[in-house]
Amino acid sequence: MKRIxxxxxxxxxxxxxxxxxxxxxxxxVSMKEAGIYADIVEDGISxxxxxxxxxxxxxxxxxxxxxxxxxxxxxxxLNGEPGIYSSRYxxxxxPYEKKNQILxxxxxxxxxxxxxxxxxxxxxxAFPDGRIEVRRGTIxxxxxxxxxxxxGFGYDPIFYLPERGCTTAQLTEEEKNAVSHRGRALRQMAxxxxxxxxxxx
Numbered sequence: 001m002k003r004i005x006x007x008x009x010x011x012x013x014x015x016x017x018x019x020x021x022x023x024x025x026x027x028x029v030s031m032k033e034a035g036i037y038a039d040i041v042e043d044g045i046s047x048x049x050x051x052x053x054x055x056x057x058x059x060x061x062x063x064x065x066x067x068x069x070x071x072x073x074x075x076x077x078l079n080g081e082p083g084i085y086s087s088r089y090x091x092x093x094x095p096y097e098k099k100n101q102i103l104x105x106x107x108x109x110x111x112x113x114x115x116x117x118x119x120x121x122x123x124x125x126a127f128p129d130g131r132i133e134v135r136r137g138t139i140x141x142x143x144x145x146x147x148x149x150x151x152g153f154g155y156d157p158i159f160y161l162p163e164r165g166c167t168t169a170q171l172t173e174e175e176k177n178a179v180s181h182r183g184r185a186l187r188q189m190a191x192x193x194x195x196x197x198x199x200x201x
Contacts, residue, residue, distance in 0.1 A: 137184030
């Protein structure tokens with residue numbers, strides 16, 4: 001069976017990815033499962049550039065179809081922070097519970113209409129023939145006033161969806177996959193992969 005290597009070691013991400021891609025024609029493995037331990041420098045200036053950097057570097061090492069994502073939280077009141085530095089915000093080893101608390105403190109007293117934010121996910125596919133494709137998914141919301149929910153990870157407990165009346169950490173896995181930035185980007189990429197396979201038959 002052919003495989004897709006996804007450039008992450010994040011187990012939470014891999015659960016989402018397998019649920020959303022769900023392609024019986026491929027085995028979907030993480031870098032760790034593929035036996036790759038690479039520290040790739042993400043020095044791009046956008047989510048798209050960082051995703052492409054990771055995907056191209058791993059495709060050269062594996063020869064497989066490689067998917068890589070770069071995702072993060074953009075808060076308008078904070079001029080787009082933490083943005084592409086979302087995972088490194090306040091230090092990579094800082095727990096998200098602390099990161100979330102500090103963001104809430106920085107927004108203390110800010111009214112809802114100025115707490116607008118979005119999750120962004122750019123996914124790059126590096127195909128063995130050298131082709132590169134990138135797709136972006138977003139979900140709009142606001143930063144809540146408290147940490148709520150245990151189903152998500154990262155910044156999910158402070159990302160509030162007014163139309164649903166809850167944070168993304170309070171959604172079920174199925175609900176989250178249907179609306180999330182990663183889900184939207186992955187579904188677009190699934191179509192790209194299908195078209196690619198069609199040209200290779």
